[in-house]
Amino acid sequence: MxxxxxxxxxxxxxxxxxxSSPQGKRSALMPLLREIQNAHGFVSEPHxxxxxxxxxxxxxxxxxVLSFYSTYHTMPTGRFHLQVCSTLMCALAGSxxxxxxxxxxxxxxxxxxxxxxxxxxxxxxxxxxxTAPMLQLNDEGYYEGVTRARCDSLIAAMRAGSxxxxxxxxxxxxDADGRQFLATGEAVGANTDSLYxxxxxxxxxSSGGSV
Amino acid sequence: xxxxxxxxxxxxxxxxxAPTLYASVGQPESWTLSSYLLAGGYQxxxxxxxxxxxxxxxxxxxxxxxxxxxxxxxTGLKWSFMPxxxxxxHIVICNADESEPGSFKDRYLLSEDPHxxxxxxxxxxxxxxxxxxxxxxxxxxxxxxxxxxxxxHAAREAGFLGKxxxxxxxxxxLQVHRGAGAYICGEETALMNSLxxxxxxxxxxxxxxxxxxxxxxxxxINNVETFCAATQILKYGWExxxxxxxxxxxxxxxxxxxxxVLRPGVYELPLGTTFRELIYDWAGGPTEEIKAIxxxxxxxxxxxxxxAVLDTGMDYEAIAAAGSMLGTGGVTLIPRKDCIVSATxxxxxxxxxxxxxxxxxxxxGISGWxxxxxxxxxxxxxxxxxxxxxxxxxxxxxxxxxxxxADACLGPVLSSIKLFREEYDALANTGVAMYPARxxxxxx
Numbered sequence: 001m002x003x004x005x006x007x008x009x010x011x012x013x014x015x016x017x018x019x020s021s022p023q024g025k026r027s028a029l030m031p032l033l034r035e036i037q038n039a040h041g042f043v044s045e046p047h048x049x050x051x052x053x054x055x056x057x058x059x060x061x062x063x064x065v066l067s068f069y070s071t072y073h074t075m076p077t078g079r080f081h082l083q084v085c086s087t088l089m090c091a092l093a094g095s096x097x098x099x100x101x102x103x104x105x106x107x108x109x110x111x112x113x114x115x116x117x118x119x120x121x122x123x124x125x126x127x128x129x130x131t132a133p134m135l136q137l138n139d140e141g142y143y144e145g146v147t148r149a150r151c152d153s154l155i156a157a158m159r160a161g162s163x164x165x166x167x168x169x170x171x172x173x174x175d176a177d178g179r180q181f182l183a184t185g186e187a188v189g190a191n192t193d194s195l196y197x198x199x200x201x202x203x204x205x206s207s208g209g210s211v
Numbered sequence: 212x213x214x215x216x217x218x219x220x221x222x223x224x225x226x227x228x229a230p231t232l233y234a235s236v237g238q239p240e241s242w243t244l245s246s247y248l249l250a251g252g253y254q255x256x257x258x259x260x261x262x263x264x265x266x267x268x269x270x271x272x273x274x275x276x277x278x279x280x281x282x283x284x285x286t287g288l289k290w291s292f293m294p295x296x297x298x299x300x301h302i303v304i305c306n307a308d309e310s311e312p313g314s315f316k317d318r319y320l321l322s323e324d325p326h327x328x329x330x331x332x333x334x335x336x337x338x339x340x341x342x343x344x345x346x347x348x349x350x351x352x353x354x355x356x357x358x359x360x361x362x363x364h365a366a367r368e369a370g371f372l373g374k375x376x377x378x379x380x381x382x383x384x385l386q387v388h389r390g391a392g393a394y395i396c397g398e399e400t401a402l403m404n405s406l407x408x409x410x411x412x413x414x415x416x417x418x419x420x421x422x423x424x425x426x427x428x429x430x431x432i433n434n435v436e437t438f439c440a441a442t443q444i445l446k447y448g449w450e451x452x453x454x455x456x457x458x459x460x461x462x463x464x465x466x467x468x469x470x471x472v473l474r475p476g477v478y479e480l481p482l483g484t485t486f487r488e489l490i491y492d493w494a495g496g497p498t499e500e501i502k503a504i505x506x507x508x509x510x511x512x513x514x515x516x517x518x519a520v521l522d523t524g525m526d527y528e529a530i531a532a533a534g535s536m537l538g539t540g541g542v543t544l545i546p547r548k549d550c551i552v553s554a555t556x557x558x559x560x561x562x563x564x565x566x567x568x569x570x571x572x573x574x575x576g577i578s579g580w581x582x583x584x585x586x587x588x589x590x591x592x593x594x595x596x597x598x599x600x601x602x603x604x605x606x607x608x609x610x611x612x613x614x615x616x617a618d619a620c621l622g623p624v625l626s627s628i629k630l631f632r633e634e635y636d637a638l639a640n641t642g643v644a645m646y647p648a649r650x651x652x653x654x655x
Contacts, residue, residue, distance in 0.1 A: 017386040023426050029408035030391055034350070055408070068410040068567075069391035071350050087312045088509065088557045089469045089543055094652025101652075124394065124561050125312035125509075126351050129469035129541070130476045133652070141353055149655040168354050170319055171476030173237020178229030180493070181237075182474055188493050 002050050003036055010035065011054060025055050029065055033072055038139055041081070042073040070123065071139075079117035080158045083136040086122045089129035098133050098151060105155060116159055130171045141166025220455040221483030221524060223493065228455065230479035231443045232436065232465060236323040242358045244365040247326035253371055255445035259334045260379040267338040271441065274449035275461030280306055280397070280434030281508065281538045283460075283527045286441070292421035293339040293429050301341035302425050303332055304406070304432040307348040307355075308396045311508035312561060313541030316465035316477050317435035321348065321355035324439070325362035329385060331438030333371065334445055336383045339431055343384055347402050350391045359387050394565035398614050399432040401567065412569045413614040436465055456482035460526030460537075468494045470544035471501060483529070487521040489542060500547040503630060506530055507538025509558050510619030512626030513545070535626070550644040551631040555623050556585035562620035570613035577620050580604055593639035598628060 004011050014031045018024040032051045036043050043066060049059040066072045084090075084099045099122060103109060106118045113119045128134040131144035135154070143154060144167045157164050172188070173181050180188050220228050235241040235250055247253070259267045272287030293301055305328065309317040320328060332344045348356050363385050366372045374382045393411050395401045400414035403425045424430025433441075440462060444452045452462045460482040466489055469475045473495030480489065486504065490496060501516040506525070512535040514520045523533050530537045545554055563582035568574045584601050587593055605625055608617050628635055634645050 017388070019426060021426070023407060026408035027388070027406055030405070031389065034389060034391070065408060065410055069350075069393050070564075071392035086557070087561050088554055089313055091554075091557050092470050092543075092545070092549065092651065094650070096648075097650065097652035123392070124564055125310060127309055127315040127318045127349070129313055129315050129543070130467060132469065132475075136351065139350075139353060147653045147655050168322065170237045170323060172233075172474075172478060174230045174233050174235070174479070175238075178234060180223075180230060180233075180478060182476070186474075188474060188478075188495070 003039065003047060004032075004050060004054065007035075022056055026057060028055050029057075029062065030069075033062075033066060034139075037072060041077045041079075041138075042075055044074075075111065076113060077138075078113040078119035080163060081119045081121065081138050083121045083123045083126075085124070085126045085128060085132070085134050085136070087125035089125065090132040090134060093132035095133040098135075098146060098148075101148065101151060102135075102155075105152070118158070131167075131169055137163055137166055141168065143167055144169055219457065219483070220481045221457060222488060223478065223480035223484055224488065225481070228463075228481055230463070231447070232320065232327070232439050232463060233324075233477065233479045235327070236319050236477075238323075241323050242325055242362065244326060244362065244369060247324070251446070252326055253330055255442045256330050256333045256337070256371070257377060259337050259445050260377065260381065264338045264340065267334060267445065270444065270449045271338070274444045274452040275456070275459075276437065276440050276444060276452065277460065277462075277527065278434060279436035279440065279464065279539075281311065281510075281536075283537065286433065286437055289421075289431060289433070290335065290339055292419070293341075293431055294421070295340070297429065299428050300343065301336075301339055302428050302430040303336045303339060303341045303344040304399075304402065304425065304430060305332055305344065305346040305435055305438055306397060306399065306402060306432050307346055307352070307435050308390055308402060309352075309435070309539075310349055310394045310397055311510065311539050311541060312558065313469060313505060313508045313543045314467060314539040315469075316467050316540070318352055318355055319477060320435050320439055320465075321352060322358045325355075325359045326366065327439045327442050328359070328435055329362055329366050329371070331440070331442040332385060333376070333383060334441050335431070335433065335438060337379075337381050341431075342382055343386070345406060345425070346385060346387045347396065347406055348387060348389055349396075350389050356387055356389055363387065393567075394561075395567045395614075395616060398616070401614070402432065403430065410567070412567050415613075457524060457526045457528065459528050464525070464537075464540050466525065467539075467541040468544070469541070470505075471498045471546045472496070472544050473498055480525075482526040483524040485522055485524055486542070489525065490521070490544070497544055497546075501544045502547040503545040503551065503627070505541075505543040505545070505623070506535050508541040509543075509561065510615075510622045511536040511538040512622045513630060514626075515630055516544070536622075548646050548649060550589075550638070550646045550648070551627050551634050552585070552638050552644065553589050553648070555627045556582075556589050558623045559585045559620060562616060566616060570617075572608045572612040573614075573617035573620075576604060576608035576612075577617050581608070581620065581624070588635070588638050589644075591638070591642035591644075593642060595640050597639040598632070598635045602628065 018027040048062040052059045135143045276286040277283040401411040405411040420430040503513040563578040566578045
């Protein structure tokens with residue numbers, strides 16, 4: 001059975017996001033590949049042919065597009081596919097050491113899958129520069145501010161069978177009075193007591209357009 | 212009625228300033244429609260409907276808003292490029308591919324305040340007579356994509372998206388398209404190819420997107436922060452926005468700071484705020500001696516960590532005059548004790564990996580030669596004359612590539628050589644770095 005055989009409503013929902021022209025239909029290529037990869041961890045040759053048939057192109061075209069992007073895999077990945085950002089902002093926070101520690105502890109190199117289901121990949125900037133270094137788990141989310149101790153405890157939890165919930169820390173938050181705080185509650189910026197909203201009164205609908 | 216402030220606001224410490232773009236970030240359930248409505252949401256779009264589409268574009272022009280994705284093009288002017296009465300469907304695209312290293316502002320706007328973006332796209336769609344909008348979000352922003360989808364569904368149910376929105380007669384809907392890991396998709400024509408299910412190679416311009424963009428239809432692409440700023444401008448009025456910043460760089464900006472600093476994060480401050488204020492007053496100061504600042508994302512030339520630079524205002528003109536760019540506002544501090552050749556190699560490797568391969572100067576110049584020259588240096592295999600060779604190569608790459616990616620790579624290369632030539636020469640001549648690799652990773 002093909003992957004989308006029993007998921008026709010999902011296919012229809014994805015196709016409906018784009019115009020019904022042949023050009024619009026092709027836009028469904030990436031979302032369809034994403035569905036397959038999320039289910040199987042990678043995209044196989046038969047899957048490429050299946051996607052090609054759905055959007056009216058060839059499997060070669062699908063492979064051409066797939067190979068352009070770095071988050072599609074054509075080889076199986078592990079149950080815990082861990083991706084380490086290695087770009088400068090994370091490197092300044094020790095991502096090279098994190099990578100070495102991870103690959104040594106798990107005894108795995110890119111392209112391999114361990115018996116207990118780990119695979120690793122070095123990736124480029126994932127937008128976690130303020131909470132570096134980081135690990136991305138599968139297509140699920142990030143672990144941020146990963147210290148050596150946290151890395152070890154994450155690995156231990158995964159080895160025991162389940163990955164801890166991924167993070168989503170917001171480094172700086174704004175309170176109702178418009179003051180900026182760290183997530184820890186520490187106020188930032190000098191004289192924060194005197195900070196108040198410049199204009200909390202929205203413009204009325206009739207007053208616009210003129211000077 | 213807001214009153215234009217007597218003098219421009221160029222400091223986050225000015226008592227007249229308060230964050231608006233990030234006002235809901237970090238508040239509980241900020242991403243839900245009910246929270247957004249409670250905070251005065253969807254009033255800006257009602258005002259847009261009341262004043263009419265041309266008045267919205269006029270308001271954007273007068274506000275002085277410039278594109279927040281990095282290029283800094285005047286937003287109102289860009290919107291006015293869309294053709295009128297051409298009988299074709301018009302498209303608005305939100306560039307949420309945020310992938311410039313050092314940039315992480317859009318991520319929190321997307322996940323914590325998705326309705327602010329939806330409202331901004333509605334305003335833009337209304338002004339430019341568009342019928343559909345696409346949010347191209349980078350594939351790795353999983354939580355953000357989930358929240359955006361939820362918000363779109365909620366907005367549809369509440370009648371903020373769909374047919375005859377709030378009785379205005381305006382029809383508009385939004386879709387989310389997730390990317391799959393390619394920096395080049397931040398380039399607007401590459402993004403459109405990606406949205407069409409093609410390899411994300413940039414397109415030749417002209418035609419510009421406003422004439423023939425996605426599916427060959429008139430299209431305008433803006434950054435997440437630009438759309439969110441449009442929401443705030445319609446909410447508080449152009450005079451309010453124009454009261455912040457400098458003469459040519461108006462409004463507020465989300466500045467991000469990372470690297471060796473006490474409180475990395477995203478701070479909303481007026482344009483024209485100095486580096487010193489961001490680094491010391493907001494981010495708590497450096498954690499160790501700093502030698503270089505990347506002012507606006509990895510492609511912006513590095514600046515020395517000097518008093519003159521620290522007192523430079525973070526606005527388009529002042530940073531350009533100091534030899535770099537405002538870019539995305541992503542500031543990174545590089546410590547004295549880190550090898551600058553190694554740090555630059557990291558970025559060159561990034562650009563080499565992300566080169567799309569379309570044009571020769573970038574494919575062979577950056578992905579072929581440049582990254583290998585840097586690898587040779589950091590492995591200690593450099594030779595006298597290598598630094599000059601890198602400069603000669605740069606001379607043959609700069610300004611000769613199809614899109615800006617190759618030039619983006621040269622930003623850190625040329626600036627780091629200019630500022631730290633002695634480090635380059637020492638490594639090339641002796642094979643030993645002035646600042647050897649050191650422990651950086653925290654144990655706990």
